Amino acid sequence: MAKIALFGAGGTIGSRVLREALGRGHQVTAVVRDPRKITEQHPNLTLATGDVLDPASVAAVAKGQDVVVSAVGGGDGPGHQATIRPAAEALVEGLRSLGADAPRLIAVGGAGSLRTPGGTQVWDAEGLPGFVLQIMHAHGDALDFYRTIGDVRWTCLSPAAQIEPGERTGTYRAALDDLVVDADGRSRISAEDYAVALVDEIEHPGHVGERFTVGA
Numbered sequence: 001m002a003k004i005a006l007f008g009a010g011g012t013i014g015s016r017v018l019r020e021a022l023g024r025g026h027q028v029t030a031v032v033r034d035p036r037k038i039t040e041q042h043p044n045l046t047l048a049t050g051d052v053l054d055p056a057s058v059a060a061v062a063k064g065q066d067v068v069v070s071a072v073g074g075g076d077g078p079g080h081q082a083t084i085r086p087a088a089e090a091l092v093e094g095l096r097s098l099g100a101d102a103p104r105l106i107a108v109g110g111a112g113s114l115r116t117p118g119g120t121q122v123w124d125a126e127g128l129p130g131f132v133l134q135i136m137h138a139h140g141d142a143l144d145f146y147r148t149i150g151d152v153r154w155t156c157l158s159p160a161a162q163i164e165p166g167e168r169t170g171t172y173r174a175a176l177d178d179l180v181v182d183a184d185g186r187s188r189i190s191a192e193d194y195a196v197a198l199v200d201e202i203e204h205p206g207h208v209g210e211r212f213t214v215g216a
Helices: 012-023 055-062 077-096 130-146 191-203
Strands: 003-007 027-032 045-049 067-070 104-108 154-158 162-164 173-175 188-190 210-215
Touching: 003 012, 012 027, 012 191, 055 067, 055 077, 067 077, 067 191, 077 104, 077 130, 104 191, 130 154, 154 191, 162 191, 188 191, 188 210, 191 210
Parallel strands: 003 027, 003 067, 027 045, 067 104, 104 154, 154 210, 162 188
Antiparallel strands: 173 210
């Protein structure tokens, strides 16, 4: 079983990753600014106070772990721009300071930079609100940064175009940089099945040093 440090454990995706990992018997340290926000109780769950934007804090909670998962968000568009790439930079700097003993990093990414069946990128669609574009490009900037990193074992997992709470089916389809769509051209996945895919990647690493995506 893996030892996992999870940033953003109180969010929509992070909370599902937390439950999925605990349900499979992994040991999870939920890293939050305010531990009172985590109501989950489990013998394999530890709460820790930390700041994903502080490399020293990242290093402190990551030491001795097998995997660090970043499921942080920024709320609105400007919040994402102020959080997502800076968090990526702090995570890499913190893990780098641990040298050869550094755990893997798996980061929750965005769908905006994925290629559509038409050959464009998701964020090229007409009519997207400005705040949505800000969120998409914040994740795209973080991915660009990760792709320059060769000395930290990172993985970025992009969701389908639509991700929301729903049913855990335990099944999904995966691709690298191409949006996963169904027979009707829709791209979607439940937050629960996204968490399944992320924990599967923890258990069976297949995308170290690259981005991949999942959809129903």
